[in-house]
Amino acid sequence: MVRPVKLLLLLAAAAILAGCNSSSGGSSSSPTPSPPQPGQLLQSPPEKTGSYSVADLLSLLSTNSDASQLLKLAFTPLCSVDVYHLEYETVGGKAEATTASGALMVPRGAGSSCVGARPVLVYAHGTSTDKNYNIAELSGPNSNTEGVLLASVFAAFGYIVVAPNYAGYDTSTLPYHPYLVAEQQSEEMMNALTAARRAFSGVGASAGSKLFVTGYSQGGYVTLATLRAMQAAGMSVTAAGPMSGPYALSAFGDAIFLGEVDGGATVNFTLLADSYQHSYGNIYTNPTDVFSAEYATDIGSLLPTTITRSDLYAQGLLPQYALFSSTPPAPQYASITPATTPAKLAPAFALGFGPNPLVTNAYRLSYLVDEQTHPDGGFPTTTTDTPPSSPGVGLRQDLAKNDLRDFSPSVPVLLCAGDSDPEVFYLNTQLMQGYWAAHASGAQVTVLDVDSAVGTNDPYADIKTGFAVAKAAVAAAAVAAGATDGGASAVLADYHAGLVPPFCLYAEKGFFDGY
Numbered sequence: 001m002v003r004p005v006k007l008l009l010l011l012a013a014a015a016i017l018a019g020c021n022s023s024s025g026g027s028s029s030s031p032t033p034s035p036p037q038p039g040q041l042l043q044s045p046p047e048k049t050g051s052y053s054v055a056d057l058l059s060l061l062s063t064n065s066d067a068s069q070l071l072k073l074a075f076t077p078l079c080s081v082d083v084y085h086l087e088y089e090t091v092g093g094k095a096e097a098t099t100a101s102g103a104l105m106v107p108r109g110a111g112s113s114c115v116g117a118r119p120v121l122v123y124a125h126g127t128s129t130d131k132n133y134n135i136a137e138l139s140g141p142n143s144n145t146e147g148v149l150l151a152s153v154f155a156a157f158g159y160i161v162v163a164p165n166y167a168g169y170d171t172s173t174l175p176y177h178p179y180l181v182a183e184q185q186s187e188e189m190m191n192a193l194t195a196a197r198r199a200f201s202g203v204g205a206s207a208g209s210k211l212f213v214t215g216y217s218q219g220g221y222v223t224l225a226t227l228r229a230m231q232a233a234g235m236s237v238t239a240a241g242p243m244s245g246p247y248a249l250s251a252f253g254d255a256i257f258l259g260e261v262d263g264g265a266t267v268n269f270t271l272l273a274d275s276y277q278h279s280y281g282n283i284y285t286n287p288t289d290v291f292s293a294e295y296a297t298d299i300g301s302l303l304p305t306t307i308t309r310s311d312l313y314a315q316g317l318l319p320q321y322a323l324f325s326s327t328p329p330a331p332q333y334a335s336i337t338p339a340t341t342p343a344k345l346a347p348a349f350a351l352g353f354g355p356n357p358l359v360t361n362a363y364r365l366s367y368l369v370d371e372q373t374h375p376d377g378g379f380p381t382t383t384t385d386t387p388p389s390s391p392g393v394g395l396r397q398d399l400a401k402n403d404l405r406d407f408s409p410s411v412p413v414l415l416c417a418g419d420s421d422p423e424v425f426y427l428n429t430q431l432m433q434g435y436w437a438a439h440a441s442g443a444q445v446t447v448l449d450v451d452s453a454v455g456t457n458d459p460y461a462d463i464k465t466g467f468a469v470a471k472a473a474v475a476a477a478a479v480a481a482g483a484t485d486g487g488a489s490a491v492l493a494d495y496h497a498g499l500v501p502p503f504c505l506y507a508e509k510g511f512f513d514g515y
Contacts, residue, residue, distance in 0.1 A: 035097065038187065039194030042087040045202030046104060049136045053080045057152045060138065064145050066498035069470040070153070070506060073462055077156035079107035079114035083147075084203055085136045088195030090188045092167055093178035093279030100172045102164035102192050103136035103147060105155035106205045113158035117208035119238070121154050121512070122193050123163040124185075124215025124222035126497070129267055129312070131304040133169045146216070146501070153505050159212070159512075160205050164192040168304055177304055179275035180249065182402045185222045186229035189213070210238040212512045216501050217424055220245020220417075221404070224432075228407045237411050238515050241508035244417040244424050244500055248431040249399040250387035251379035255425060256323070257367045258380065259339030261352025263423040263496065265323040267312075269358065271303050273395070280401075282394035290363045294356065295319075322354035329365035348422035348492055367393050378405070378431045385435045405431065408440030414511040416504035418451040418467070423496035446511070450503045460507060467503045474499065 084104040135147040168177030178184040215223040277283040287296035377384030387400035475487025
């Protein structure tokens with residue numbers, strides 16, 4: 001009979017031997033990785049990247065032809081700004097642990113707008129291909145225009161600004177970017193805010209009770225996704241300002257495949273397919289299922305990159321414009337290869353078709369067949385106002401999953417955009433407005449089209465007038481340089497990334513100031 005103590009010793013020895021034999025070479029198994037700690041500050045206090053006086057900010061604005069248009073408005077910054085590089089823990093598109101970085105901008109000065117408890121603003125930036133993107137870098141050879149605008153329009157008027165670079169950029173350890181993954185991008189915005197709040201005392205910042213969320217383009221989408229997530233988490237948000245975002249992803253994707261190809265489509269599509277393939281694994285089995293063979297090699301790890309956009313095109317890694325073939329995928333689609341309406345955007349649509357396209361005709365055809373079988377409820381015909389419930393193609397499943405037409409804002413919202421945007425179509429703003437009108441009658445939503453006519457007692461008259469002047473200046477410069485189309489092409493090229501952002505950002509500041 002084995003004594004109880006001896007039995008325990010034998011069992012313990014067996015357990016040790018089992019552990020030793022559980023991995024090759026007889027070594028013990030690796031410890032289980034610790035779970036991510038989203039919002040954990042990685043450097044405390046964060047590194048200061050610069051201090052900018054009001055004169056410094058005005059000088060930086062003046063060097064950019066589009067941003068400098070703000071100087072023609074009643075624009076007088078009140079505070080100097082200290083900028084810090086924030087690093088924190090977050091998660092990727094599959095909820096895997098990773099790190100990310102961003103900017104923390106703190107107003108300084110003796111004026112009442114610059115001291116004491118200040119409102120906090122969380123900002124989401126637009127699409128970038130640059131792996132080294134750092135919105136905290138306001139000056140020097142890699143200066144960030146979006147960061148300069150943000151510091152000048154908000155931080156210099158007394159807002160504490162938190163602006164993530166996003167996972168996959170700058171010092172982030174994630175090898176891809178979860179582009180337009182609503183759950184991840186909204187969680188990261190909240191993680192950045194958590195990290196920033198942990199850094200406030202170390203940088204001498206004092207936060208008040210007001211919290212605002214805004215962002216442009218991709219960041220407009222992220223703003224609305226973040227508002228939805230913050231509402232679901234019971235967080236108190238004062239107001240939100242999504243700008244020129246692809247909110248209605250399902251409808252927007254269908255519009256593109258139906259021939260309304262947006263400017264920048266080859267970059268945006270590559271980022272999106274890579275993001276959803278990493279996050280959901282349902283875009284393709286082999287990249288050639290979607291991408292033409294000449295681009296398929298390493299397409300899943302191409303973006304973001306340290307290669308410039310112009311070199312991406314020059315090296316043949318991406319076509320500059322041709323998302324689709326100029327040959328229809330089937331005879332019935334000839335009239336939308338390319339689409340010709342609305343007429344003012346037809347020249348932009350046409351650029352998206354040509355030889356050596358990024359996406360195969362076979363894949364475009366499969367998408368179009370699925371669109372006919374499972375139509376979106378908002379485009380091209382408004383029925384339910386909602387995305388399709390059961391699309392068959394993986395990309396359409398993911399677009400529907402990440403479409404934002406599924407919630408109602410409980411705080412004031414200003415949707416700002418320009419109705420001739422050739423990159424993120426105004427239909428996104430219209431579809432959100434229509435969805436909320438039909439499904440959220442109590443929502444406090446204001447819509448500003450900066451490219452519309454000035455109305456009677458128009459609260460945005462100065463912004464609309466300023467935008468018209470800026471647009472005319474771009475056209476005039478193009479004509480002076482020899483343009484034969486009255487500068488129309490130059491205006492389209494500068495519209496989304498250059499012309500609209502400063503005016504929408506200024507409008508959002510005025511909107512937030514009212515709360």
